[in-house]
Each structure stands twice: as C-alpha cells, then as structure tokens.
Amino acid sequence: MDVDKGLYAAPKGLEEETEEVEAIEVIIDDDVIEEAMEEDEERDTFNDNLAEELEDNYLEELSSDLLEGFNTDVDSRKDWLQTYVDGLELLGLDMEDRSEPWEGACSVVHPLMSEALVKFQAETMMETFPASGPVKTSIVGRETPECMEAAHRVQENMNYQLMEKMPEFRPEHERMLWGLGLSGNAFKKVYYDPALERQTSIFVPAEDMVVPYGASNLE
Numbered sequence: 687m688d689v690d691k692g693l694y695a696a697p698k699g700l701e702e703e704t705e706e707v708e709a710i711e712v713i714i715d716d717d718v719i720e721e722a723m724e725e726d727e728e729r730d731t732f733n734d735n736l737a738e739e740l741e742d743n744y745l746e747e748l749s750s751d752l753l754e755g756f757n758t759d760v761d762s763r764k765d766w767l768q769t770y771v772d773g774l775e776l777l778g779l780d781m782e783d784r785s786e787p788w789e790g791a792c793s794v795v796h797p798l799m800s801e802a803l804v805k806f807q808a809e810t811m812m813e814t815f816p817a818s819g820p821v822k823t824s825i826v827g828r829e830t831p832e833c834m835e836a837a838h839r840v841q842e843n844m845n846y847q848l849m850e851k852m853p854e855f856r857p858e859h860e861r862m863l864w865g866l867g868l869s870g871n872a873f874k875k876v877y878y879d880p881a882l883e884r885q886t887s888i889f890v891p892a893e894d895m896v897v898p899y900g901a902s903n904l905e
Contacts, residue, residue: 819845
C-alpha cells in the first residue's frame with residue numbers, strides 16, 4: 687500500500703517563513719552591569735574586619751565598654767566562684783602542700799561528695815545516652831504510617847551522626863555531666879568545624895562561660 691507522502695511532508699511555505707523571521711536585538715545596559723558589579727563587591731566585603739575601618743577613638747570606647755561589662759559580670763559571680771573552688775577542695779581533687787600541724791602533713795577528705803558526684807554522672811549518663819543512642823523522636827499530633835517512618839529515619843540518622851560521625855560527643859557529654867554535678871551549671875557548644883568539615887559538640891566549663899549571674903537565659 688502506498689503511503690501518502692503529504693502526511694509527513696513539511697507544511698508549504700515553512701522555509702519561507704523561517705527566512706523572514708527578524709533577528710532579535712539584545713541591548714546591554716551598562717548601568718545594570720555596573721550595579722551588578724557593585725553588588726558583587728559588596729558581597730565580597732561583607733565579612734571584612736570592621737575594626738580595620740573604624741576610627742581609633744571609637745575602638746577605644748568600644749573596648750572600654752566591653753571590658754567594663756565583662757568585669758561586672760565576673761564580679762557578680764564571685765560568691766559562686768568561691769563556692770566552686772571550695773567544692774573542689776571538699777572533693778579531694780586539689781593537691782595541697784600542708785605545713786600544719788607539721789610540714790608535709792596529709793590532708794584527708796571524706797569521699798562522700800566524690801561518690802555522690804560519680805553516682806550522679808553515671809546514672810544520668812545511662813538515662814541520657816542509652817545503647818540505642820541519645821536521640822529519641824516523638825510525633826506531635828496524629829500518628830500516621832508516613833510520620834512514623836519519617837520519625838524513625840530522623841532518629842536513626844541523628845544517632846548515627848552523634849555516635850559515629852562525632853566521636854567526641856560521648857566523652858564531652860560525660861565531662862559536661864561531671865561539671866553539672868560539681869557546679870550546678872554546664873554548657874555545650876555545638877558548631878560546624880570547617881577543619882573537620884562536620885558538626886562538633888564540646889563541653890564548656892561554667893567557669894569559662896561568663897554571663898550575668900542573674901541572667902535567666904543566655905538570650
């Protein structure tokens with residue numbers, strides 16, 4: 687059977703119409719290009735050190751205000767810091783050279799507080815860091831199979847990150863619990879480490895975290 691070639695042939699006049707299409711003229715606005723270049727320069731200088739651009743008298747005023755605020759916060763927690771130092775002595779963790787009642791005498795400290803601190807750390811560690819991992823997800827609202835599967839994936843991934851990809855997480859967590867039982871305060875700093883190219887979690891001792899003593903929160 688012959689195939690009608692007219693069904694597959696290009697429409698008549700298509701070549702003529704293609705030849706008659708006018709070329710598109712592109713107009714480049716120099717002002718737009720300059721504005722774009724200026725924006726790129728602003729982005730490049732966004733993270734510059736402002737201290738190199740400010741006047742010396744302003745920098746001196748700013749540093750004086752910062753030091754005054756820092757010293758005020760340190761003075762406000764002197765009583766707490768002295769209590770912290772006394773607690774270290776009562777734990778028997780402070781090496782002391784005694785001259786009373788004779789030179790080189792041994793200072794005996796009852797281990798009750800040390801035992802209580804170790805017990806608190808061990809029991810809290812078991813509760814906050816079980817064998818399955820420290821992360822446990824919960825669903826707020828109506829539970830559906832999709833939500834439960836998503837929660838399970840999140841839980842597995844976060845536990846993998848904390849237990850496998852962040853080897854410092856567990857020992858730093860143990861140190862934090864020790865500091866919490868000792869001083870009543872403990873802090874963690876979680877940040878992205880560009881050298882390790884991953885999240886990092888470290889313990890910050892209370893004596894290294896200077897905030898107003900009466901502050902109800904860090905914000």
